Amino acid sequence: MDYAIQLKALIRKELRQIFRDRELLFLLLFMPVMQITLYSFALSPEVEHLRLGVIDYSNSTTSRELIGNLVSNMVFDLKDAGANEDQLANKVKGGKLEAGMIIPPELQRHLKSGNATKVQIFLDGVDANTAGIAGGYISQILAAFNNKLQSGSQSPKSAVQPKVTYLYNSGLESRWFFVPGVLALVLNLVSTLVSSAAVVREKDTGTLEQLLMTPVSSFQILAAKVIPLSAVLMVNVLISLFVAVVFYGVPFRGNFFLFMAVSFLAIIVGISIGIALAAYSANQRQSLLTSFFINLPVIQLSGALSPIESMPQFWQDLSCLDPLRYYVTCVKAIMLKGVGFQAIWPNVVILAVFAIVFLSLSSARFRKQLA
Amino acid sequence: MKKILTQCKKELIQFRRDRLTVALAYFLPTLAIILYGFATRLEAKNIPVTVRNYDIGFYSREYIHTLFNNGQMVSVPWSGTKDTDPLDLGKARAVIIIPPDFSRDIRNNHSASVQVLVDATDVNNARVIKNSIIATSQYFLRSGAMEQQKNLIVPQVRLWFNPGRKESLSVAPGSIAVFLWIFPCLLSTLCISREKEQGTVLQLYASSITSFELMAGKALAYLLIGISQAIVLIGSSCILFQLSFVGNGLVFALATILFLASSVCFGLLGGSRTNSQSAAVQLVATTGFTTSLLLSGFLYPQRNILFPLSLLSNILPARYYVEACRNFFVRGSGFFDQFYILVALGLAALLIFNGARKVMSKMQLSS
Numbered sequence: 001m002d003y004a005i006q007l008k009a010l011i012r013k014e015l016r017q018i019f020r021d022r023e024l025l026f027l028l029l030f031m032p033v034m035q036i037t038l039y040s041f042a043l044s045p046e047v048e049h050l051r052l053g054v055i056d057y058s059n060s061t062t063s064r065e066l067i068g069n070l071v072s073n074m075v076f077d078l079k080d081a082g083a084n085e086d087q088l089a090n091k092v093k094g095g096k097l098e099a100g101m102i103i104p105p106e107l108q109r110h111l112k113s114g115n116a117t118k119v120q121i122f123l124d125g126v127d128a129n130t131a132g133i134a135g136g137y138i139s140q141i142l143a144a145f146n147n148k149l150q151s152g153s154q155s156p157k158s159a160v161q162p163k164v165t166y167l168y169n170s171g172l173e174s175r176w177f178f179v180p181g182v183l184a185l186v187l188n189l190v191s192t193l194v195s196s197a198a199v200v201r202e203k204d205t206g207t208l209e210q211l212l213m214t215p216v217s218s219f220q221i222l223a224a225k226v227i228p229l230s231a232v233l234m235v236n237v238l239i240s241l242f243v244a245v246v247f248y249g250v251p252f253r254g255n256f257f258l259f260m261a262v263s264f265l266a267i268i269v270g271i272s273i274g275i276a277l278a279a280y281s282a283n284q285r286q287s288l289l290t291s292f293f294i295n296l297p298v299i300q301l302s303g304a305l306s307p308i309e310s311m312p313q314f315w316q317d318l319s320c321l322d323p324l325r326y327y328v329t330c331v332k333a334i335m336l337k338g339v340g341f342q343a344i345w346p347n348v349v350i351l352a353v354f355a356i357v358f359l360s361l362s363s364a365r366f367r368k369q370l371a
Numbered sequence: 372m373k374k375i376l377t378q379c380k381k382e383l384i385q386f387r388r389d390r391l392t393v394a395l396a397y398f399l400p401t402l403a404i405i406l407y408g409f410a411t412r413l414e415a416k417n418i419p420v421t422v423r424n425y426d427i428g429f430y431s432r433e434y435i436h437t438l439f440n441n442g443q444m445v446s447v448p449w450s451g452t453k454d455t456d457p458l459d460l461g462k463a464r465a466v467i468i469i470p471p472d473f474s475r476d477i478r479n480n481h482s483a484s485v486q487v488l489v490d491a492t493d494v495n496n497a498r499v500i501k502n503s504i505i506a507t508s509q510y511f512l513r514s515g516a517m518e519q520q521k522n523l524i525v526p527q528v529r530l531w532f533n534p535g536r537k538e539s540l541s542v543a544p545g546s547i548a549v550f551l552w553i554f555p556c557l558l559s560t561l562c563i564s565r566e567k568e569q570g571t572v573l574q575l576y577a578s579s580i581t582s583f584e585l586m587a588g589k590a591l592a593y594l595l596i597g598i599s600q601a602i603v604l605i606g607s608s609c610i611l612f613q614l615s616f617v618g619n620g621l622v623f624a625l626a627t628i629l630f631l632a633s634s635v636c637f638g639l640l641g642g643s644r645t646n647s648q649s650a651a652v653q654l655v656a657t658t659g660f661t662t663s664l665l666l667s668g669f670l671y672p673q674r675n676i677l678f679p680l681s682l683l684s685n686i687l688p689a690r691y692y693v694e695a696c697r698n699f700f701v702r703g704s705g706f707f708d709q710f711y712i713l714v715a716l717g718l719a720a721l722l723i724f725n726g727a728r729k730v731m732s733k734m735q736l737s738s
Contacts, residue, residue: 023650035661042665042684044675045413045495066524092531094708095694111523118525125533126701128541129413129495130672135528136502143509146522160434160477160508161484162467164501166491167458174494197649284649285561289395292656293402300406305670307493309419309464310412319410329461336492339459 006216010224014198018232024194028232032186032240039182040175040248043305047133048074050098053081053088058107062149066103066119069145075137098124099134111149168336179250180331181304183240187263188302188324189295191233191270192277196287198225199278199366218367225275226359230267237263244335253338262334262344265351266327272358279365297322304328323354374580378588379595382562386596396558396596400550400604407546408612412538413670415496420444421463423454428474434485437511438467443503458490465489465500532701543612544696545669547604548630552663552689555597555631556638556655562589563642564651582732590635590724597631618699622709626695629716633688633723640727663689688719 018024052070056063071078079097081088091097102120110117121138125131169176202208211221237260244250252259273294281287301308301315302324308316319325326347333344341348386392422438424431439446447463450456457463468486476483487504491497533540566572575585608614616623641655663669666676667689676684684690691712698704698712 027653031657038661038665038680041677041680043671044677045498045671046675047498049674090708093702094704095698095702096708107524114523116523116525118527120527120529122529122531124702125530125536126541126697127672128533128536128538131530131533132414132536133495133498133502135530136499136506138526138528140502140505140509142524142526143522146524149523160511161482162487162504162508163484164487164489164504166489166497166501167455169491169494169497172491172494172497177492177494193653285652286391288649288652289391292395292399296399296403297406300410306411306413307415307496309417310415310496311410312412315410332492333459333461337459343459343461 007220007224010216010220011228014224014228018228024197027190027193028236029239031190032183032236033243035186036179036182036240036243036248039178043178044174045129046174047130047137049077050075050134051079051096052076052099052101053079053091053097054101054103055081055085055088056103057105058103060108062111063103063107066145069141070138075134092122092124175248176250176336179244179248180335181328183244184266184324184328184331185299185302185304186240187233187237187266188270188298190236191267192274192291192295195225195229195271195274196278196291197284198229199275200281200284200287203278204284222363222366226271229271230264233267234260234264250335252335254334255340258341259334262327262330262348262351265348265355268355269323269351269358272355272362275366276362279362279369298324301325302328323351326351374584375588375591378580378585379592382589382592383595385562386592392558392561396554396600397603400554400600401607403550404546404604404608405611408539408543408608411542413495414499414538416443418444418465418496418500419447419463420465420467421447421449421457422467422469423449424469425471426469426473430474430477431469434469434511438504438507441507455488458488464496467504532703539612540701541697543608543614544700545693547608548667548689548693548696549663549669550604551601551631551692552634553656553659554600555593556634556641556659557652558596559589559593559635559638560642560651560655561648562593563639564645564648567646568648582728586639586724586728586731589639590632593635593638594632597635598628601627601631614700616699617701617703619704619706619709622706622713623695623699626692626712626716629713629720630688630692633716633720636720636723636727640723640730643727643730662687666690667693669693688716691715
């Protein structure tokens with residue numbers, strides 16, 4: 001009986017402290033909105049509007065049609081190329097153009113005699129990803145153009161026609177890729193920050209020792225920290241989800257309760273990391289700075305921003321130790337794919353194991369410090 | 372002038388004394404660049420693809436062989452009941468379904484269709500997969516001796532600056548820029564907010580030093596530290612990612628110093644606006660991280676940033692310095708092509724320094 005009353009009192013104290021702290025509330029409410037907005041506006045892997053300069057020595061119907069085909073699907077925008085090859089090359093070197101094309105004068109003559117004409121195309125390879133995709137587009141466009149040249153005006157016929165369907169995100173909205181990842185990432189950041197602040201503040205001000213003088217046990221102190229924080233963070237999840245779905249139109253196709261349950265596990269993991277941070281550092285500054293060492297790899301290896309499969313093998317293996325990775329996978333699967341527990345259970349189980357292990361380790365450390 | 376130098380010396384001594392900060396200054400950036408340089412890859416290699424072949428003829432086997440021939444996709448065995456099962460479970464990124472009449476169609480000179488389901492949760496790679504499959508199909512048509520036709524126009528595509536399309540060449544220079552923004556300003560913000568938290572700033576107010584001298588001294592000290600960080604960071608990434616200097620060294624050196632100066636001044640500004648170290652660190656780290664990571668064009672091209680934010684992106688020093696790094700390490704641009712970078716960075720450093728000085732002078736009692 002006493003136990004429950006004590007715990008209740010402690011929880012009330014924690015809740016009051018959370019709601020009194022404007023900075024903390026700001027962090028809780030504003031961070032998800034701001035981050036999701038920023039990411040969805042700023043990051044876009046779209047390959048379009050590459051600036052293309054053309055030196056057309058042929059100046060014939062065919063060459064103009066070829067240029068038209070390249071420009072017509074928005075991948076390339078035609079820009080001033082200068083007067084000759086040297087000027088074109090300098091523009092690409094200076095970063096003013098991303099692509100250049102030189103059409104030789106003999107194009108029309110070769111076409112009549114049935115010979116092949118070489119058209120020189122160069123791409124700025126500094127952005128390797130964009131250059132790769134743009135190169136793919138160029139060869140597709142030229143292959144279609146070749147087909148058209150050969151079969152006259154008839155529609156081109158090829159032996160194998162792949163009919164490609166994009167599943168889960170048929171419009172290729174890049175927002176749909178980033179927002180679920182950012183949602184997971186922000187939750188992890190906020191829960192770590194908030195929980196380490198809640199513990200380390202008591203240390204900084206010396207009130208932790210006063211708490212120890214009272215009859216409450218160290219377990220109660222810890223439970224009183226974890227319970228209200230996880231409740232507040234669940235509200236944070238709802239806010240993020242609301243912003244993602246209502247403001248940014250990201251679909252939510254899965255089961256809401258499954259999503260909340262998985263998010264709860266992720267919150268426990270985040271809080272545990274925060275408590276461990278606070279337990280190991282002497283003051284708030286130290287815990288904040290140490291959190292950089294932890295959050296940087298956790299975020300980078302989670303697959304929220306860049307896909308895990310494309311990392312080198314060593315980093316892929318390392319990312320298996322990253323709890324955020326499993327949460328990101330779950331969020332994307334639930335929101336975009338709309339799959340149920342049977343599809344993501346391995347991730348959920350691993351996340352649960354992380355939650356249990358981290359919470360017991362960090363609370364053990366926390367209690368040892370108090371003893 | 373003497374006051375500035377003394378202030379600078381004092382900061383350097385204080386910096387050396389704090390071991391956590393020294394670790395933060397040199398160890399963390401190196402760790403970060405290893406992490407980002409090696410683990411940030413946008414384009415997937417070894418994409419898991421599963422094929423469901425209903426055809427028993429020769430051509431479908433040949434087609435599958437061609438698909439996996441270029442090494443970009445790896446075959447995973449089919450499992451599950453529905454066509455979409457491997458995608459739902461995350462076992463494959465694409466499912467290719469070959470219909471029973473595939474070989475017959477080809478033999479009869481009809482075009483055979485193949486259904487391809489692509490997991491588009493990763494938008495970028497969905498595009499890569501589609502391109503790759505279409506290219507393979509086109510190649511198959513030619514190599515399979517189906518239609519012996521000659522291409523009339525042969526594109527000779529060359530990739531400049533980065534012919535092997537090594538992603539480390541675009542990621543590593545970008546990361547240098549991101550981290551040379553984040554870490555120097557973190558250190559300088561700690562130094563000014565520490566003075567405020569410990570109350571020593573009051574002694575400074577009472578002394579004869581002006582806010583300009585104070586800020587200039589601190590900025591100079593942290594600029595020196597920033598330069599040493601830059602040397603460590605650039606040196607280690609040259610070794611780790613085999614970067615070489617191909618651009619104009621003078622522009623790069625100037626750009627680096629101006630960029631570091633604006634970062635340090637940004638830290639001083641953040642530190643003088645907030646009241647505690649933790650608030651200052653949070654302010655500087657979140658704004659620094661999010662803006663330099665998202666709006667600098669480090670991950671995806673800067674021109675893709677949507678309208679209201681693209682304005683903000685254009686006043687960020689990091690956006691220009693990412694460009695400068697890529698010019699110096701990969702592109703090799705000349706002096707005059709990059710002049711605007713120097714102007715932009717110089718302006719940024721001046722404006723931010725002036726802002727920090729003003730905030731500090733407001734707090735001082737007027738004499």
